[in-house]
Structure formats: structure tokens, C-alpha cells
Amino acid sequence: MVVDGTLGAGGVTATLLEGVLPGGRVLAIDRDPAAVQRGRERFAGSARTVLVEHGDFADLAGILRHHGIDAVDAVTLDLGISSLQLDDPDRGFSFRYDGPLDMRMDPSAGGITAADIVNTWTSDELANVIATYGEERFARAVAAALVRRRSEKPLRTTTDLRECVERAIPRRYWPRRIHPATRTFQALRLEVNHELESLERGLQATITSLRPGGRLGVISFHSLEDTLVKNALHVAAQNCLCPPQQPLCTCAHRASLFLHTRKAIKADAVEIATNPRARSARLRVAEKLAVAP
Numbered sequence: 133m134v135v136d137g138t139l140g141a142g143g144v145t146a147t148l149l150e151g152v153l154p155g156g157r158v159l160a161i162d163r164d165p166a167a168v169q170r171g172r173e174r175f176a177g178s179a180r181t182v183l184v185e186h187g188d189f190a191d192l193a194g195i196l197r198h199h200g201i202d203a204v205d206a207v208t209l210d211l212g213i214s215s216l217q218l219d220d221p222d223r224g225f226s227f228r229y230d231g232p233l234d235m236r237m238d239p240s241a242g243g244i245t246a247a248d249i250v251n252t253w254t255s256d257e258l259a260n261v262i263a264t265y266g267e268e269r270f271a272r273a274v275a276a277a278l279v280r281r282r283s284e285k286p287l288r289t290t291t292d293l294r295e296c297v298e299r300a301i302p303r304r305y306w307p308r309r310i311h312p313a314t315r316t317f318q319a320l321r322l323e324v325n326h327e328l329e330s331l332e333r334g335l336q337a338t339i340t341s342l343r344p345g346g347r348l349g350v351i352s353f354h355s356l357e358d359t360l361v362k363n364a365l366h367v368a369a370q371n372c373l374c375p376p377q378q379p380l381c382t383c384a385h386r387a388s389l390f391l392h393t394r395k396a397i398k399a400d401a402v403e404i405a406t407n408p409r410a411r412s413a414r415l416r417v418a419e420k421l422a423v424a425p
């Protein structure tokens with residue numbers, strides 16, 4: 133059994149996994165009901181080998197239990213949002229299209245939208261989330277502009293947000309390679325979907341669920357995700373977490389992973405030419421150790 137923790141709209145990873153595992157089974161998970169619906173249609177002919185499940189990969193342990201699976205041979209996590217989500221104006225993920233300011237990956241779960249955040253959070257809370265999750269140096273100015281704008285009229289659409297950010301950042305400081313609203317949109321999306329919390333829990337659940345020799349592959353798309361993945365895998369690959377000056381180990385932490393990639397793998401020029409969105413992708417691979425040393 134292998135797990136594709138992020139089925140996505142194309143189901144490409146699940147298809148590849150199915151192809152390399154004749155006789156095996158794939159459990160494909162996505163928190164987005166639209167991706168699940170498309171996945172169920174796509175794999176309707178192989179419903180016995182590809183199980184399509186609606187859920188958050190953070191809840192992998194419960195999902196596996198529900199299917200009576202106690203361990204898996206491989207897990208892939210292709211993080212972030214899909215082109216289907218990004219290019220659908222009604223989902224509100226992109227500043228390129230006008231649409232409602234939503235950004236929820238799983239609208240069926242309720243939860244807050246990006247509009248709720250920009251219209252109700254204090255200026256300090258907004259600045260904090262935009263600085264932390266967007267790594268935006270003008271976070272304070274953007275937050276102040278949002279508060280000013282909503283005092284006249286609530287922000288309802290992606291265009292409202294894009295225009296507000298464009299006005300808040302002086303034109304001479306606009307980044308050259310990305311749109312000035314990119315970082316604010318990323319910050320709100322991460323907050324709305326609790327993406328980094330899910331990733332942290334999902335990685336721990338994955339490491340626990342892998343059988344010895346089983347492999348984990350994670351593709352991240354921005355530095356916050358990649359740093360979190362790198363740190364979690366490095367900790368799991370270490371034999372002791374005691375401070376270096378301590379003469380004897382008292383932590384009892386033992387390595388459960390072997391790292392196949394000390395440095396993340398990037399897409400090459402040929403791949404980027406055919407798929408420009410691969411430009412920011414970083415792949416890390418690790419293997420569950422057979423016996424903890």
C-alpha cells in the first residue's frame with residue numbers, strides 16, 4: 133500500500149504510483165472535495181487498487197485505521213495548491229482573477245475565509261500573519277491599508293485585496309520577479325488552511341505509518357514549507373537530540389529515517405520549460421530505518 137497524500141486535480145502522482153506498483157494499492161487523499169470528485173471519476177475503473185479519500189493528510193493515522201491498514205510502503209506529499217484551485221476564480225486563491233476572497237481548500241468543513249480575516253482581524257494580527265507566512269517586509273503597511281480600506285467598505289474580492297496591497301507597497305519596492313500581492317495572498321492561504329500545522333502533523337503521522345524500508349517523498353513550493361520539511365526530516369534522522377555539550381545522552385531519541393537527499397532536488401531547465409510552476413519545487417526523500425540503532 134502506498135499513500136498519495138495530495139491527490140490533486142490531475143491525480144498524476146496517484147497514476148504514477150499505481151503504474152510502478154503492479155498488484156499494490158494506492159490510497160489517494162485530498163482535503164478538497166472538488167479534487168476528490170475528479171479523482172473518483174478518474175479512477176472509477178480501478179476502484180479496487182486506488183482508494184480515493186476525502187481528508188487532511190494530518191489525519192493519516194485515523195484514515196489508515198478506517199481502512200484497516202497498519203503500515204504503508206511509501207508516501208508522497210505534493211504540497212500546496214493545484215492548478216485547478218489556483219485557476220478557478222470562484223476559489224479566490226489568485227490575484228490574477230477576480231473572485232470571492234475565499235481560499236478554503238475544503239469549503240465543506242466550514243472554517244474562516246480570507247475575507248473573514250482581512251475584515252475582522254486587528255492590524256497587529258494581520259501584520260503578524262502577513263510577515264510570518266508571507267515573509268512580506270511591508271506587512272505593517274499592508275495591514276494598515278487593509279484596516280483603512282475596510283473602514284470604508286469591506287473587502288469582498290481578490291481584486292479588492294490585490295488593489296489594496298498594490299497601493300500599500302511603494303512602487304519602487306515592488307519585487308521584480310513576482311507580483312507585489314503574491315506574499316500577502318500566500319500568507320492568507322496558509323492561515324485559512326492551517327497548512328503548516330497540517331504539514332507538521334502529516335509528516336509525523338507519515339513517519340510513524342511507514343514500514344521499515346518504506347519511503348517518503350515531499351515536494352514543497354516555498355521556503356516556509358521546505359524549511360519545515362527539512363527540519364522534521366533532519367530531526368527524525370538523528371540519533372540523539374541532547375545538547376552537544378552534554379556528555380551522556382538522556383533523550384532516548386533514536387533515528388527513524390535515513391535521508392536520501394541531504395539537499396533538496398530542484399527541477400531542471402527542461403522540466404521548468406515545460407512546466408514553469410515547477411520552478412519553485414523542492415523534493416526531499418527519506419527512508420524508514422529497519423531497526424533503530
Ligand SMILES: C[S@@+](CC[C@H](N)C(=O)[O-])C[C@H]1O[C@@H](n2cnc3c(N)ncnc32)[C@H](O)[C@@H]1O
Nearest residue numbers: 138140142143144145162163164188189210330
Ligand atoms: C500540488 S497539488 C497536488 C497535485 C497532484 N500531485 C497531481 O498529480 O495532480 C496539491 C493538492 O494537495 C491538496 N492538499 C494540500 N494540503 C493538504 C492536506 N493537508 N491534506 C490533504 N490534501 C491537501 C490540495 O487540495 C491540492 O489538491
